[in-house]
Amino acid sequence: MHATHIPKAPAYWSKAAIVPGIIAIGPMLPGTLAFGMAFGALCAQKNLTLAEVEVMMATVYGGLSQFVALQSWPDVLTPGAIATLALLTLTVNIRFFLMSATLRPWFGTLPAWQAYPSMLLVTDGGWLAAMRYRDHGGADASFYLGGGIVLYFTWLFSAIPGFLLAEQLTDPRKYGVDLVMPAFYAAMLVPAWKGPRRAIPWVVSGVVALVVHWLVPGWWFIIAGALSGAISAGLMDEREPQHPAGVSA
Amino acid sequence: MTEFLRSDVMIAFAVMTAVTVASRLGGYWLMGYVNVTPRVRRMLDALPGSIIVAAALPVAVNGGPVVVFAILAAMAVTIIRRNDFIAVITGMAVAAAARALGFGG
Numbered sequence: 001m002h003a004t005h006i007p008k009a010p011a012y013w014s015k016a017a018i019v020p021g022i023i024a025i026g027p028m029l030p031g032t033l034a035f036g037m038a039f040g041a042l043c044a045q046k047n048l049t050l051a052e053v054e055v056m057m058a059t060v061y062g063g064l065s066q067f068v069a070l071q072s073w074p075d076v077l078t079p080g081a082i083a084t085l086a087l088l089t090l091t092v093n094i095r096f097f098l099m100s101a102t103l104r105p106w107f108g109t110l111p112a113w114q115a116y117p118s119m120l121l122v123t124d125g126g127w128l129a130a131m132r133y134r135d136h137g138g139a140d141a142s143f144y145l146g147g148g149i150v151l152y153f154t155w156l157f158s159a160i161p162g163f164l165l166a167e168q169l170t171d172p173r174k175y176g177v178d179l180v181m182p183a184f185y186a187a188m189l190v191p192a193w194k195g196p197r198r199a200i201p202w203v204v205s206g207v208v209a210l211v212v213h214w215l216v217p218g219w220w221f222i223i224a225g226a227l228s229g230a231i232s233a234g235l236m237d238e239r240e241p242q243h244p245a246g247v248s249a
Numbered sequence: 250m251t252e253f254l255r256s257d258v259m260i261a262f263a264v265m266t267a268v269t270v271a272s273r274l275g276g277y278w279l280m281g282y283v284n285v286t287p288r289v290r291r292m293l294d295a296l297p298g299s300i301i302v303a304a305a306l307p308v309a310v311n312g313g314p315v316v317v318f319a320i321l322a323a324m325a326v327t328i329i330r331r332n333d334f335i336a337v338i339t340g341m342a343v344a345a346a347a348r349a350l351g352f353g354g
C-alpha cells in the first residue's frame with residue numbers, strides 16, 4: 001500500500017539505518033564496478049591519464065553522463081567543445097534535479113549544511129533505494145547517506161582496474177555491462193507497481209521519451225519523459241485510497 | 250600524456266561538474282519555495298517510475314531484441330524472487346550469453 005496520504009516522520013540521523021542502507025544498494029555494487037571498469041577502459045582509449053580519470057570520477061560523479069561525454073570527447077578542447085560537453089552533461093544529469101526535488105519533503109527539516117551536501121550524493125540507484133525506503137515509512141537519513149557514500153567510493157575505485165586492464169575490456173557489451181542500469185531500473189519498477197491507475201504516468205513518460213528520442217538528437221528524452229509523467233500525475237484527479245492503511249506492498 | 254593533469258581537461262571537468270552539482274542541488278533548493286499540495290505530492294510520487302521508464306525505454310528499444318529480452322528476463326526474475334541483485338546479474342548474463350551465441354544488438 002502506497003503511503004501517500006499518511007504523514008511521514010521528519011528526517012533524523014541514527015546509526016541503526018546505516019547497514020540497511022548499504023544492504024539496499026548492495027545489488028548496485030557489482031554493476032557499478034562493471035560500469036566504472038568499462039568507463040576506465042574507455043578513458044584509457046581516449047588517452048586520459050589515470051589521475052584525470054579519478055578527478056572526473058570524484059567530481060562529475062554521474063556514470064551515464066561521463067560515458068556520454070567521453071564517447072564524444074573532442075581531440076582539441078576548444079571553448080566551443082567544452083560548452084558542447086557541458087550541454088550534453090546537463091541533458092543527461094538534469095534528472096538529478098527532479099530526484100533531489102523529491103527528497104525535499106523528507107530532508108527539508110534538516111539544517112541546510114546537512115541537507116545540501118547530502119544532495120551531492122544523488123545517483124539513480126541510491127535515490128531509488130532511498131525512495132523505496134521512504135515509501136515504506138522510513139525517515140532515518142543515514143539510510144540514504146550510508147548507501148550513498150558506499151556507492152561513491154565504489155565508483156571512485158572502479159575505474160582503476162578498468163583503466164589498467166583497458167586492452168581486455170575493449171568491448172564491455174560482451175559482458176552485458178550495458179544492461180546494468182536498465183536491468184536495475186527494471187527491477188526497481190516491479191515493486192513500484194501499484195495498479196494500472198498509478199502506471200498511467202509511466203505510460204505517458206515512456207511514449208514522450210520514445211517520441212523525443214526519435215525526433216530530437218541527444219539525451220533530452222530523459223527529462224522530457226520524466227516531466228511529462230509527473231505532470232500527467234498532477235493532472236489526474238485525486239482518488240481516495242481504497243485499501244486500508246497498513247497493508248504493505 | 251606528457252602531463253599528469255592537463256589544464257584544458259580540468260576546465261572541461263569543472264564545467265561538467267558545475268552543471269551536475271547545480272542539477273543535484275537545484276531541485277532540492279527549488280522545492281523549498283514550493284508548497285507541497287496534494288497535486289505536487291502526486292507529481293513527486295510519480296517521478297521515480299517516470300524517470301525509470303523515460304531513461305530506460307528508449308535505450309531498450311534502441312538496443313534491439315537482445316537488450317529488450319534481457320530486460321524482460323530481469324523483470325521476470327524480480328517478479329518471482331524480488332531480488333535486485335539476481336535481477337541485474339540475470340540481465341547481464343542473458344545479454345552476454347545471447348551475444349556469445351552470435352545474436353546481434
